[in-house]
Every structure is written in C-alpha cells, then in structure tokens.
Amino acid sequence: MAAMREPTPPTGQQKITLGEMRSSGVRGLLVYCADYRCAHAVRISADRWPDQIRLSDLEALFVCQACGRRGADIRPDWDWDTQPKAHRALSALARCTPL
C-alpha cells in the first residue's frame, strides 16, 4: 500500500518540509532577507511549526527587521546545535552564498 502522499505539482523549486528537515537531524532554521544587498539573517527554532510545513511556506511570513522587505529565503540551519554566536552566524553567511 502506498502511503498517503499528495501529488506535488512542479511549481518551481519546492523546498523540503520541516518533517524532512527534522528527520535529517536539524531543528533550526536560517532566515535570510530576500534582498541580497541587505543580507540580514536570523537563526530561529523550527519547533513551533508542524512537520508538513515547507520551508517555502514560511518564507512569505517573514518581514526583514533591518530593511522592512517582506519575504525571506529560509534554509535548514545545519549548525543549529552549536553555540549561537554572532560571528558564527556571519561565517555561515559567508559559507552559504545565495544561488
């Protein structure tokens, strides 16, 4: 028997769900400002949202606190369990250049 799985239409780039992210051991999110010139980023916990939510579903919910732009680019925070320090967030930014 196939599991209950809704067909997902190919609407551009679909991001993974929080459940898929958690299954790979990641519990945090990196939220980047959608404006690459701003590049403001914050690290948050994903614990408040259920497993079926996609990272792309959350992107429209964020407003940048630095420039006020609506929308964000959300990625799994692979360093979620390390000490949250400002300089670590900056080094993560340098490592994860936008596509």
Ligand SMILES: [Zn+2]
């Ligand atoms: Zn911004």
